[in-house]
Amino acid sequence: MPQAAVEPIVEVAVALPVHGTFSYRVPVEIAGLVEVGSRVWVPFGRRRATGFVLGEGGAPPAGAELRAVLDVLGDGPLFTAAEVPLLRWAADYYLHPIGEVVATALPGGLTATETAVFSITDEGRRRRRDPKAPPLVRQVLERLAEGPLRRSEIRRALGREMPRALLGLLERRGEIRRENRRLESRSRPRRERFARLPAGEAARPRPAGKKGRVVAEIEAAGEIALAALARRVPNAGAHLRALAAAGAIELFSRRVFRDPFGEPIAPDAPPAPTPAQAEAIAAVCAALGRGFEVFLLNGVTGSGKTEVYLQVAGRAAEGGRGVLVLVPEIALITQMERRFRARFGEGVAVLHSGLSDGERYDQWCRVLGREARIVIGARSAVFAPLGELGAVIVDEEHDDSYKQEGGMPYHARDLAVLRGRQAGAVVLLGSATPSLQSFYNVRRGKYRELRLPRRVEARPMPAVEVVDLRRMRDLRGPGRFISPELARAMGEALSRGEQVLLFLNRRGYATLAVCAGCGAPLRCRHCDLALTLHRAAEAFHCHACGFSRPAAGAACDACGADKLKRLGLGTEKVEAAAAALFPGARVARMDRDTTRRKGAVLELLKRLRAREIDVLVGTQMVAKGHDFPEITVVGIVCADLTLSFPDFRAGERTFQLLAQVAGRAGRGDRPGRVILQTYNPGHFCITAARDQDFEGFYRREIGFREALGYPPAARMAQLRVAGTDPARVRGMAEELGRTLRALREEDPGFAAVQVMGPVEAAVARVAENYRWQILLKAPGSGILHRFLGRALLDRRRPREDRRAHVAVDVDPVFLL
């Protein structure tokens, strides 16, 4: 007699905003298909939901009954057991529901949901025109007559809350029908149809005419996708069925990976490293396989950090272990990807938000299937399903783009280090301007520092001249922001046929439009923010919410006067000034406005390389790691914009930005020159950036952080209360503040936690959302985490909705 099969129990993270995991039985029939990383369909309360299997489950808490997994979704697991600890840690550390953490980690479009969908019946169609029916009923029926809707969609269409009871009543009366509909996940493998010649058959007589051409093409290709065949032989499709029926060809379908890569890349051989590179490579490679260790590669701009990454990655991947390479943004991923594919060929996958859900899913599957053991990606790639890791590399580790805002606000660099620790892998953080946090860890002996103090091929560092903008204060026109020194340097470079980069960290033409009559600034209707004039669009834009209004005929909202003074400086005005000062020069601009289109950044970079651009004006986008070989002069139009930010990281950000921009100069064989214009020529951030003096900057800045208890000397978390109802938002923020202070009072263990606020956010309203915030400071992350857990998870809090809700940001980077 066969032994009764035991149903396994699995631990499932449900893809809903619910804290904790849940246990389910797995029916024996599908037990073989359910493993760690499987996507499953499970009953949850009164409905069903997508879940992710994290491991073996335990007995449910007393009173709860185990329910059974209903189905296994998709073709196989979506992550490996090696990634589970990272997902759990992130959920715990960032106080985020684990199912949502998994959903964030995965490519989009994989979480099916189930909700009630309402549709109209014939009875309802009749009642729709009944004048005696209440207006709300008629409105609902009217909407449903156009097509079935979910409750949330009805709410949106009507612009008001839709009482459940009313829908229930209409259903009982037979005017509407309700059914549970599974909203399917969108991403699935792509299959394509191919044709080939039948195997093992000697040359059979070739058909004549068009059919013959089709067969010839297929024979020449070996096998060919039908889409490609149709491109070569127009209307080939018309003959395929007959050819297949005659046995002349075979048709079959196969999974294909949507290809995000562009043209093929010529292979390269590793160049001989400089002595400093060789030393760094040797140090990191010696650590491979010996467990967790973090290196900070502190290398000046142009010192060849990428070559170190390449050689480390190559060695780390030798034993079949995975290598994760994080790069802050998409344009840089493309550069990095080219270098890696030139060295390692096809074993490279890319993961970033520039890919479609389908492309991302395919790349993800290539990694899962171990076809690619090197992943290059932006922050979300930190979750890539590489399994056993050999090395983690984070390029430009100081870059703020690693911080995710919204959803689960995580820091990819921090998670990368954690992932390395969990995997016992080597972590390599690289930057010319390391974050204070990473350098602090070097100083405390947690990370090992490696230096590349010189540029490759003995190229000199650029010479930086500081120009005091206060001299220009009373001037008008371009002379106010393009000093004689900068203009002269530009003129000399241009006359030698060299290129110039002008940097200003603010886009638009005029950043402040003030009424000439009453002096009121022009503000956004949906935000507490001034509008910026964009001349290319001839419109005023809000940089917070995207609101825009035409510039033509714009009048002051306060007094109605139609004369607006266009104050403030943005990249568009700099562009216009450069064109006016150097009429022969070809001027281009690189900021979010000119690069919104996909591929626009690469196009600009290509034009720059092809020398079709003489002067490039740009925002911080141009500061990021790009290699501009022919630029010899960099003008920093106004270094003070980031410095005056009311944020304790303003100095750090300014130093990094200036040092990085300056580093764009002279990367080819001609020496570079940087003109740094500022109203604060004596400020230590400015002088340190001028001298490329990271150590000096660090000493000054860490002193402040330690004295004031700011990270990295302490830990912070920010609680953001936001919503559409200003009174509720304020009430919730104040209530939360009281709760936090009470918690601090009642437990002496929390005496070291500081609660600051609540205060209204600096921009109190963004896109009709009102914002308040509370800042928490603590000496260490353990105590802060316990405090947050007690405050937010252990005690009841008021129900949140769009009118007012709380978001936690652990280790916040942007405090405004």
Next chain:
DNA sequence: AGCACGCCGACT
């Protein structure tokens, strides 16, 4: 998130 339950004021 979304579903049900239970508590209140304000109408037939």
Next chain:
DNA sequence: GTCGGCGTGCTC
């Protein structure tokens, strides 16, 4: 009375 808001608990 009871309808329909609104706050609260719960989902293995």
